[in-house]
Structure formats: C-alpha cells, structure tokens
Amino acid sequence: MTIVAHLLMALGGLIAVLAGVGLLRFDTNYARFHAAGKASPVAFLVTALGASTQLGWGGTARLAIAAVAMVLTLPVGVHLLFRAVHRTTAGDHLAADDLASAERAARY
Amino acid sequence: MRRPRTIRDLTMVTALAATWVGLWGSFSAANVLGGLVLAVLVSGLGVGTSGRGGIRPIPLMRLLWRVLLDLVTSTLSVAVEIATPTDRTEEAIVAVPLPVESRQHFLLLIVAITLTPGTAVVDADPDTGTLYLHLLHVDRRMAVETHVHELARLARAALPTDAERSIA
Structure with missing residues (x-):
C-alpha cells in the first residue's frame, strides 16, 4: 500500500512538472492555459489519491472536499482567462475562429 | 410554498x-x-438556490465516470504533446451548437468540457445554445463535437428537469 501511495504521489508530481514544462514550451496564451490551468486538478487528484491511502479517514475526507471544490471552481477561472485573452488579443495564429466571426456578425 | x-x-x-x-x-x-x-x-x-428537477444516481455515476476517463486520456495526450519535441498543435475556436433541451445543463457541461485538457470553453451563448470551444488540435474537431453531444446526453439523463420527469 505504501508503494502504491508513493507511486501515485510521484505521478502527481510528474504531471505538475510536465504542466510547468508546457508553460515554457507552448508559445500562445491559449495553449499555456491548457497545459497549466488544467493539468493542475489532475495532478492534485492523483497526489491526493496517493496521500489519502496514508492519511486515514479524516485526512481522506478533507482531501475529498478539497478535490470537489477544486474540480468545480477551477474550470470557471480557466474559462474567464480564455475569454479575457480572446477579447484583448488578436487570434492570428488560430486556424479558425468562429467566435470572432459571430461577434462581428452580431455587431452589424 | x-x-x-x-x-x-x-x-x-x-x-x-x-x-x-x-x-x-x-x-x-x-x-x-x-x-x-x-x-x-x-x-x-432555504439558503442557497433551490434546485429544480431530480437526480438519477446511476446515470450521474455514468457521467462522472465518463468525465474521469476523459480527464485521464486528455491529460495523457497533452502530456505527450508537451514531452515530444514536435509541435503538432493547431489551435482553433469552433462553435458547437447544443440541442435545446441541453441548456438546462449549460454550467455542468462547461465545467466538464473545460476540465479536460485540450478543450476549453471560451464563450457560451445561452440564447442560441452555442458553445465556443478552444481546441488545441483542430483536426479533432469532429471527435470533440460528438463528445460534447455525448456529454450533453449523459447530463440530461442524470439530471432530468421537472418537465421531462412528468413525461417519463
């Protein structure tokens, strides 16, 4: 059981590191949000799963509540970041932008 | 009352x-x-919002399981994208129209879609029921659209509205 816990916690750490590398490697704002903003709940879930096998009932309950709160609230923040970037920067690198054309159409 | x-x-x-x-x-x-x-x-x-409609536990578990699976597969694909030296990302923002009856579950869908790396909701138009999704790989557009409709179907099954319940 200890080995499983260690492996899971190491895996969670690895996901977080990969997200950090993604922040440096991707060159657009959107892609960076994909790497950093959304790998973090996964990294947290995996790490918490590993930790919960060692923490007993009380610790597991707290981790579960933290996980639910994070999973429910983080997408809202990420969505706002996406929208803020879309409103303030030109999306020249996008292969298609249905939102920009819909907004242009709504203006006329 | x-x-x-x-x-x-x-x-x-x-x-x-x-x-x-x-x-x-x-x-x-x-x-x-x-x-x-x-x-x-x-x-x-009566603190908080009064929820309308019911909850069907087994379809809800199915929806959660599906989101969990998505989380694993899409994290893997983004991790591979980061770890391999080639950059195959081709980003796009695409409009995905939703069926009318799915709009009750707009928020649930937005959370489920944004949670999985590789797709994110940039904007949502509740009047027309359109989601504007940002994709990391535009060539997966068709797969993502099918996937969003699948999620919408699961959400409708898990959380029926009052009207649908009286029919059922």
Whole structure:
C-alpha cells in the first residue's frame, strides 16, 4: 500500500512538472492555459489519491472536499482567462475562429 | 410554498452533514450531531438556490465516470504533446451548437468540457445554445463535437428537469 501511495504521489508530481514544462514550451496564451490551468486538478487528484491511502479517514475526507471544490471552481477561472485573452488579443495564429466571426456578425 | 421532496431533502441533509464531519476530520458523536443540526437549519431556512428537477444516481455515476476517463486520456495526450519535441498543435475556436433541451445543463457541461485538457470553453451563448470551444488540435474537431453531444446526453439523463420527469 505504501508503494502504491508513493507511486501515485510521484505521478502527481510528474504531471505538475510536465504542466510547468508546457508553460515554457507552448508559445500562445491559449495553449499555456491548457497545459497549466488544467493539468493542475489532475495532478492534485492523483497526489491526493496517493496521500489519502496514508492519511486515514479524516485526512481522506478533507482531501475529498478539497478535490470537489477544486474540480468545480477551477474550470470557471480557466474559462474567464480564455475569454479575457480572446477579447484583448488578436487570434492570428488560430486556424479558425468562429467566435470572432459571430461577434462581428452580431455587431452589424 | 415549495413542494416537499422527502428523499431529496434527506440526501441534501446527509450530504451537508457529511461535508461538515469531513471538514472536522473525525467521526465523533458531537461532529455528527452538530453537522445534522446545521444541515437541517441550512436546508430549512432555504439558503442557497433551490434546485429544480431530480437526480438519477446511476446515470450521474455514468457521467462522472465518463468525465474521469476523459480527464485521464486528455491529460495523457497533452502530456505527450508537451514531452515530444514536435509541435503538432493547431489551435482553433469552433462553435458547437447544443440541442435545446441541453441548456438546462449549460454550467455542468462547461465545467466538464473545460476540465479536460485540450478543450476549453471560451464563450457560451445561452440564447442560441452555442458553445465556443478552444481546441488545441483542430483536426479533432469532429471527435470533440460528438463528445460534447455525448456529454450533453449523459447530463440530461442524470439530471432530468421537472418537465421531462412528468413525461417519463
């Protein structure tokens, strides 16, 4: 059981590191949000799963509540970041932008 | 006057009390009692939004399981994208129209879609029922659209609205 816990916690750490590398490697704002903003709940879930096998009932309950709160609230923040970037920067690198054309159409 | 929904209220009280006990971190009589008293008070006073419609537990588990699977597969694909030296990302923002009856579950869908790496909701138009999704790989557009409709179908099955329940 200890080995499983260690492996899971190491895996969670690895996901977080990969997200950090993604922040440096991707060159657009959107892609960076994909790497950093959304790998973090996964990294947290995996790490918490590993930790919960060692923490007993009380610790597991707290981790579960933290996980639910994070999973429910983080997408809202990420969505706002996406929208803020879309409103303030030109999306020249996008292969298609249905939102920009819909907004242009709504203006006329 | 709200309609009495015994099972629904009981579930609510149990969930609230369980959260309270979990936050204290120990399963003692005082915690359980305190949690129950608070839960009855909170739900009795009508704090928070009154939810409409019901919850079907088994379809809800199916939806959660699906989101969990998505989380794993899409994290893997983004991890591979980061770890391999070639950059195959081709970003796009695409419009995905939703069926009318899915709009009850707009928020649930937005959370589920944004949670998985590789797709994110940039904007949502509740009037036309359109989601504007940002994709990391535009060549997966068709797969993503099918996937969003699948999620919408699961959400409708898990959380039926009052109207749908009276039909069923």
